[in-house]
Amino acid sequence: MNLSIVGNGYVGLVTAVGLAGNGHEILCIEQNTAKVDSINQGKSPIHEDGLNNLLFNSVKRKRNLRASSNHQEIVGTDITFLCVGTSCSSGGSIDLSCIETSAQEVGRALATKENYHVVVVKSTVVPGTTAQRIIPLLERFSGKKVGQELGVVVNPEFLQEGKALRCFLNPDRIVIGESDKTAGDVIEGIYEDFDAPVLRTDLNTAEMIKYVSNAFLAAKISLINEVGNICQKFGVDVYTVAHAIGHDPRIGHRFLNAGIGFGGSCLPKDLQGLISASREMGYCPQLLESVLAVNKAQPMRMVEIAERKLGGLQDKKIAILGVAFKPDTDDVRESPALKVIQALLQKGALVKAYDPVAMPNARRELSTGVEYCDSAREAISDSDCVLVMTEWDEFKSEELYRGKLVIDGRRVLSPQKAGAVCDYQGVCW
Ligand code: UGA
Secondary structure, rough: EEEEEEEHHHHHHHHHHHHHHOOEEEEEEOOOOHHHHHHHHHOOOOOOOOOOHHHHHHHHOOOOOEEOOOHHHHOOEEEEEEEOOOOOOOOOOOOOOOHHHHHHHHHHHOOOOOOOOOEOOOOOOOOOOOHHHHHHHHHEEEEEEEEEEEEEEEOOOOOOOOHHHHHHHHHOOOEEEOOOHHHHHHHHHHHOOOOEEEEOOOOOHHHHHHHHHHHHHHHHHHHHHHHHHHHOOOOOOHHHHHHHHHOOOOOOOOOOOEEEEEOOOOOHHHHHHHHHHHHHHHOOOOOHHHHHHHHHHHHHHHHHHHHHHHOOOOOOEEEEEOOOOOOOOOOOHHHHHHHHHHHHHHHHOOEEEEOOOOOHHHHHHHHOOOOEEHHHHHHOOOOOOOEEEEHHHHHHHHHHHHOOEEOOOOOOOOOOHHHHHHHHEEEOO
16 A cells, blocks of 8 residues: 655654565655655654664665655645654643644645545544544545544554663554544554554544553552662562562553663653643542652662762762663653753762764753763763663673772663672663
């Protein structure tokens, strides 16, 4: 089929490349012309495992993927995926401006189309958004009626950055929230080669499923972090506890890694978005608010430990290993590392940072005051203290830290082995 993908960030581009791999003809619609050029040259504008190769293959060899900044070209496609960002506004509710503008542009383009078209909302939006905000715009600007010449589907993504392509190609489930059966059938057809349960729902339920997935994962992380803080008081190792409780299939082992908590463009934003939406509906979600509060406090424990061990931070040289919000990505959005760096700078510390891929993005986010290094060894060399913020493989050798004060925020080191070569402190173990 001919598919158009509007918005080509992590979600859009992975969806585009994944579906191109299944033989569809893909048109990426992107307003950022630098991204359009990059995609058309077969070069991924983002760092994501395997994406570059597959993109190159589709653009240059199979020639079934191309990019354009002209929304009008959507007319030549059968289905349009809306994958634009829905960032957080200052009050915590989601910012719909991008997706609303996209819905208008798509509507305008579809006004000149004769055949049936399905619009798929992949962006994360709170329940009710597609029905109350997106469909009215599509109908107004296209002059068509949903359920007749137009179908609308909410098809949330459950991709983890760093392994997004693998998640896309091997989904746990495919959720299809549909305006009507015809639209749902068309989108189920797109996924016919995928080996995963397909769950058909209404639009609002599909929107909610996405939020609850992320809220549950966030809650799991904050729970184990709080448990870690308690365990540490009792001299108990939270990782041993997590391993044991994870054997209960009702709990499971995944997402029980205690540390400095969750960052990224999704869990914090979606949790905040669900909290705001609940409050707007007159319900105060106390548990979800606590999940956020625990997550906000957790990275600051690194700063407190450093301050206590060094007797203050003024003019102390602190090495930061890892600025990405997790390994295998160059994404620094909501990264706990950036929050810790800002707190350290405020307290007068001299910060030297190293990350294998995320330094250009960190440079853009942090104004001044950080010295960027070419290697972990260089950052560590004359430091008074080393803070490990991201579990990149290259940070996992105890030898790297010989003789140093090391505060491990991600359990990259074995406390026993590290304890033999350095002054090792875990954030909550
Ligand atoms: C998350 C979800 O996992 C995806 O299912 C979802 O599709 C995506 O958001 C989204 O909404 O688009 P992502 O933000 O890429 O994916 O990253 P995760 O792997 O979930 O990690 C989030 C954060 O939690 C990271 O900072 C990670 O270090 C932290 N984390 C994760 C922990 O602190 N402990 C854990 O046990 C697991």
